[in-house]
Amino acid sequence: MQTLIGRREALRLGGAAALSGLAMPAWASALGDSPRRAVLHNLHTGDRFNAVYFENGRYVPQALAEAMRVLRDWRTGEERMMEPALFDALHAINTRLESNRPFQIISGYRSPKTNAMLHAKSKGVASQSQHTLGKAVDVRIEGVQLAHLHKAALDVSAGGVGYYPKSNFVHVDTGRVRRWSGS
Numbered sequence: 779m780q781t782l783i784g785r786r787e788a789l790r791l792g793g794a795a796a797l798s799g800l801a802m803p804a805w806a807s808a809l810g811d812s813p814r815r816a817v818l819h820n821l822h823t824g825d826r827f828n829a830v831y832f833e834n835g836r837y838v839p840q841a842l843a844e845a846m847r848v849l850r851d852w853r854t855g856e857e858r859m860m861e862p863a864l865f866d867a868l869h870a871i872n873t874r875l876e877s878n879r880p881f882q883i884i885s886g887y888r889s890p891k892t893n894a895m896l897h898a899k900s901k902g903v904a905s906q907s908q909h910t911l912g913k914a915v916d917v918r919i920e921g922v923q924l925a926h927l928h929k930a931a932l933d934v935s936a937g938g939v940g941y942y943p944k945s946n947f948v949h950v951d952t953g954r955v956r957r958w959s960g961s
Contacts, residue, residue, distance in 0.1 A: 803952070805936055806866040811835040814869045816845055819880040822852035826880070832869075837862050849886025849915065856889040860912040863952045867936035868915070871950070874930040875922055884916040884947045885909060902960050908938065914951035916942075924948065932957060 814832035827848040831841040850857040888909035896903040908914035940949030
């Protein structure tokens with residue numbers, strides 16, 4: 779497996795080869811070959827992303843590299859290759875909501891160090907979090923009721939969906955399909 783920076787550089791320098799080993803899940807294939815856009819706003823860093831990340835039947839390496847920067851661990855600055863299907867899940871959720879507003883990112887990638895620190899403080903943080911694998915985001919959308927966002931995420935069935943109404947976010951991941959509620 780390539781290092782985090784090596785993987786990112788592979789995306790920047792040549793792209794498709796770095797993504798060739800990543801199979802698109804069946805649910806994401808159902809999105810077709812139409813262009814897919816992700817609109818993200820990291821609330822901790824202020825970074826934004828608004829670009830087409832998939833077109834002409836392929837992921838756009840430069841766009842994914844930039845999106846991964848926006849989803850980096852804001853506590854350590856570490857980046858990781860995020861699973862492209864995660865962007866497909868967000869695209870599908872936004873389509874269901876008929877929204878073009880950005881996903882407000884509460885948490886994207888988490889380094890093992892950050893995740894261990896958060897797990898020690900809260901039983902609500904999994905020790906083997908999908909965040910550490912580049913497969914999860916915690917999000918909300920300004921102007922969209924959290925319950926509607928939660929329902930849209932469940933309808934997409936891309937993976938795990940956690941509902942955190944007191945903390946005001948929905949967890950979306952591309953691991954196995956499951957659901958839970960937190961605080």
